[in-house]
Amino acid sequence: xxxxxxxxxxxxxxxxxxxxxxxxxxxxxxxxxxxxxxxxxxxxxxxxxxxxxxxxxxxxxxxxxxxxxxxxxxxxxxxxxxxxxxxxxxxxxxxxxxxxxxxxxxxxxxxxxxxxxxxxxxxxxxxxxxxxxxxxxxxxxxxxxxxxxxxxxxxxxxxxxxxxxxxxxxxxxxxxxxxxxxxxxxxxxxxxxxxxxxxxxxxxxxxxxxxxxxxxxxxxxxxxxxxxxxxxxxxxxxxxxxxxxxxxxxxxxxxxxxxxxxxxxxxxxxxxxxxxxxxxxxxxxxxxxxxxxxxxxxxxxxxxxxxxxxxxxxxxxxxxxxxxxxxxxxxxxxxxxxxxxxxxxxxxxxxxxxxxxxxxxxxxxxxxxxxxxxxxxxxxxxxxxxxxxxxxxxxxxxxxxxxxxxxxxxxxxxxxxxxxxxxxxxxxxxxxxxxxxxxxxxxxxxxxxxxxxxxxxxxxxxxxxxxxxxxxxxxxxxxxxxxxxxxxxxxxxxxxxxxx
RNA sequence: GGGUCAUUAGCUCAACGGUAGAGCAGCUGCCUCUUAAGCAGUUGGUUGAAGGUUCGAAUCCUUCAUGACCCA
Numbered sequence: 001x002x003x004x005x006x007x008x009x010x011x012x013x014x015x016x017x018x019x020x021x022x023x024x025x026x027x028x029x030x031x032x033x034x035x036x037x038x039x040x041x042x043x044x045x046x047x048x049x050x051x052x053x054x055x056x057x058x059x060x061x062x063x064x065x066x067x068x069x070x071x072x073x074x075x076x077x078x079x080x081x082x083x084x085x086x087x088x089x090x091x092x093x094x095x096x097x098x099x100x101x102x103x104x105x106x107x108x109x110x111x112x113x114x115x116x117x118x119x120x121x122x123x124x125x126x127x128x129x130x131x132x133x134x135x136x137x138x139x140x141x142x143x144x145x146x147x148x149x150x151x152x153x154x155x156x157x158x159x160x161x162x163x164x165x166x167x168x169x170x171x172x173x174x175x176x177x178x179x180x181x182x183x184x185x186x187x188x189x190x191x192x193x194x195x196x197x198x199x200x201x202x203x204x205x206x207x208x209x210x211x212x213x214x215x216x217x218x219x220x221x222x223x224x225x226x227x228x229x230x231x232x233x234x235x236x237x238x239x240x241x242x243x244x245x246x247x248x249x250x251x252x253x254x255x256x257x258x259x260x261x262x263x264x265x266x267x268x269x270x271x272x273x274x275x276x277x278x279x280x281x282x283x284x285x286x287x288x289x290x291x292x293x294x295x296x297x298x299x300x301x302x303x304x305x306x307x308x309x310x311x312x313x314x315x316x317x318x319x320x321x322x323x324x325x326x327x328x329x330x331x332x333x334x335x336x337x338x339x340x341x342x343x344x345x346x347x348x349x350x351x352x353x354x355x356x357x358x359x360x361x362x363x364x365x366x367x368x369x370x371x372x373x374x375x376x377x378x379x380x381x382x383x384x385x386x387x388x389x390x391x392x393x394x395x396x397x398x399x400x401x402x403x404x405x406x407x408x409x410x411x412x413x414x415x416x417x418x419x420x421x422x423x424x425x426x427x428x429x430x431x432x433x434x435x436x437x438x439x440x441x442x443x444x445x446x447x448x449x450x451x452x453x454x455x456x457x458x459x460x461x462x463x464x465x466x467x468x469x470x471x472x473x474x475x476x477x478x479x480x481x482x483x484x485x486x487x488x489x490x491x492x493x494x495x496x497x498x499x500x
Numbered sequence: 501g502g503g504u505c506a507u508u509a510g511c512u513c514a515a516c517g518g519u520a521g522a523g524c525a526g527c528u529g530c531c532u533c534u535u536a537a538g539c540a541g542u543u544g545g546u547u548g549a550a551g552g553u554u555c556g557a558a559u560c561c562u563u564c565a566u567g568a569c570c571c572a
Contacts, residue, residue: 016510017510075534075538077531080533354572
């Protein structure tokens with residue numbers, strides 16, 4: 001439903017609701033509390049399905065069980081009820097010979113969507129459906145809103161995100177994405193914890209939001225009367241922890257970027273950043289492969305799996321190729337010795353890559369050509385290495401080439417999955433690069449990083465060689481759950497509010 | 501930002517200038533049966549909003565709102 005008037009799912013008191021209110025009142029008149037406090041069950045639905053999987057059709061047992069959940073369907077005037085809980089579905093069999101006439105009569109006051117708890121014995125029907133012959137039931141919640149129903153119910157994508165509770169009820173497979181997400185994050189933590197990483201939470205509210213190229217959200221602290229930004233990355237604070245002497249730290253946290261919304265972008269999303277002292281980006285690529293291997297093995301269960309229209313293979317090692325070599329490979333232009341800006345502009349023109357004011361250096365042109373023409377080709381997991389220094393203000397200069405940095409990004413299905421560096425630890429170099437960023441910012445580039453003098457002070461106090469990795473958790477979960485949209489892996493994605 | 505499409509009953513959709521309809525859901529019955537149960541009957545509408553054209557608009561035009569997809 002996309003209309004914005006009064007007749008919305010959420011607030012329209014319609015005749016269907018009036019029916020339910022009438023039933024609620026009748027229940028109360030019968031002395032039933034429609035909103036009781038507890039119910040103790042003996043089994044989840046799927047436990048019963050598994051336990052009695054060998055029970056033949058048309059068999060009664062005397063095994064008494066208690067289950068509870070939401071009514072999603074009813075057949076033959078409440079003789080058969082489909083009940084769902086978090087684990088799955090079980091059919092209830094309400095035969096008039098097994099229930100008091102009062103309880104039989106009261107079935108008419110139930111609706112699809114209500115919660116009930118039942119007691120009964122296990123049987124399998126003639127038709128082969130495992131069921132519970134109900135001897136007693138109790139209302140656990142009277143629902144006052146009709147659920148969308150029918151074979152094709154609730155297809156509108158926006159409604160599914162806006163009313164996620166309904167999406168989860170109606171499309172039980174949607175729950176699987178969030179279970180997978182939880183498992184993926186748990187496995188990442190397990191891997192990092194077992195490799196002696198310490199999880200530390202860094203601030204969300206910052207005077208200076210740096211660590212990435214992005215516009216921050218702005219807010220205000222009343223008591224201090226200062227403007228604050230929501231963080232766009234956790235990098236600069238995790239590095240302070242390395243400086244402080246923690247040698248392996250990470251954070252899995254929400255970051256906020258004030259940018260557009262798409263199937264791959266949500267304004268708030270979850271990032272993993274980790275930093276480990278005494279390693280460089282080569283070691284970090286090995287580490288990233290190992291960690292992903294562990295996480296994929298314990299979640300997807302296999303290294304080769306389908307994503308949308310492609311079969312991806314995450315078997316180690318992933319392809320490693322430098323950005324310049326990748327352009328040579330896919331575009332047939334060799335930037336190895338090109339240092340002249342006009343020459344780079346000419347190549348971009350020949351390649352039909354339109355440049356903006358932002359592409360004011362050879363390095364930025366190389367980066368844009370890569371993003372436009374090469375990255376979409378990187379379907380199988382590929383490390384792109386050695387980024388131009390102009391687009392990597394927090395990365396150490398490449399040990400063999402001063403125009404490049406020791407940075408990699410991991411691509412799969414043409415999308416960036418991870419971003420890692422040999423972290424820049426030279427305070428003088430870092431200071432100059434942030435000053436360059438500040439110049440860009442004051443020249444109007446709202447995504448350029450601010451000069452953070454506290455961070456420079458920290459790094460001047462001495463930072464060991466360090467490798468640092470960032471992984472967009474949402475995009476990783478998309479890949480591992482075969483989800484086309486980031487909104488399929490964020491329970492409550494950002495939406496425009498409905499107008500009243 | 502640009503293009504295309506969409507918005508009609510609780511849900512899924514018809515009707516495309518001439519009486520707003522169907523299936524499902526709901527309700528009333530039948531049927532101790534079922535697997536999207538079935539059968540009979542029945543309720544339910546400010547056609548996303550505002551203007552305009554017309555004897556007549558869900559339908560054509562304009563603007564707006566919201567969304568989906570594609571492109572930057």
